[in-house]
Amino acid sequence: MPRILLIEDDASIQRFVEFALEDIGAELVITDTVKQGLRHLEQAPFDLILTDLMLPGESGITLLEKRREDPGIAPQTKIVVFSAGLTADVKTQLEALGVWRMLSKPISVMDLLTCVEEGLGSQPPAQVCAPNESSASSASVSLNDLERHAIETHFNGDAQLFLMYRQACLTQFSVDIEAGNLASQSHDLPALRRMGHSLKTVLYTLAEEQGALLAKSLEHLAEQQDLASALHQWGQLRSALQDAQHRHQTKPG
CATH class of the missing domain: 1.20.120.160 (HPT domain)
Structure with missing residues (x-):
């Protein structure tokens, strides 16, 4: 089963991601700080990381900087920055740090699903059932x-x-x-x-x-x-x- 790490300190956003990905067939691990996220990465590999930028303590940018400095940190893992603070300058900085994808909050369930499916390389894309x-x-x-x-x-x-x-x-x-x-x-x-x-x-x-x-x-x-x-x-x-x-x-x- 694919594994996804979500680094997000807001409980409501955590729940939104859980609701959006509940039928995707992947294990979702949630933590609210970069420090805890790095511990999870040390313990087992992940296929995809979703991270906010503004977090308690170290920021999502710090995570990317640490990965660039230490090739042993999630070398094959795609990182998606999921944030409401994606200004032009921030996007340029993130691109230089090798981020795979950037998603602006708020986002639709379908856009989040599509991004995660592409990141996992899953096929076919998850179907979102419309309510009757x-x-x-x-x-x-x-x-x-x-x-x-x-x-x-x-x-x-x-x-x-x-x-x-x-x-x-x-x-x-x-x-x-x-x-x-x-x-x-x-x-x-x-x-x-x-x-x-x-x-x-x-x-x-x-x-x-x-x-x-x-x-x-x-x-x-x-x-x-x-x-x-x-x-x-x-x-x-x-x-x-x-x-x-x-x-x-x-x-x-």
Whole structure:
């Protein structure tokens, strides 16, 4: 069975990848730091690595730099950078470090599947089964236009997959809120920046556009070392997460 290593610290993104790859016929190993990822690579070979760039401790770029310096680190393994921070300069840097593929968050299930299938050299590509009409219709009864667009864009039209992923995210939001409160109380700007970076992608994928904008702003303010504004922005983002939990957990259908 092919083996895939996912290095991603956001639990909601981890779940998205799990949902997307659950029928691919590969073992998915998940870790949230480069340090732990390197330990996994020392223990057994992997066919593909999916890594974020912004991670606690060392970054995804550090992983690529270490592999270039040490030919013994996953020499035959293709590395896919899976990030919302793929600026032109970052892409140039990654190309120089020998990254195999770059995927921008948010991404659709189909695009992620296609990339992984190509990376594994599998044949034929995994088939994503469209939900039957009655199932999709009943699942979409309470969905608005933005949510239906998100389902088509990111979930290959599978409303049930979207709803499963959203429920997992709603549960994770309680953990995110607790972590954000701790970062706010300790004035930990790097942690607030990572929080904004991760939630930005999750909220866009869920069609929570206002929350995604708040998360993007938090990431920017924390990066600019604007503590007072970042703390205020976290308060607004926290309210948006709580509002999403209330709306969707009490929503009929």
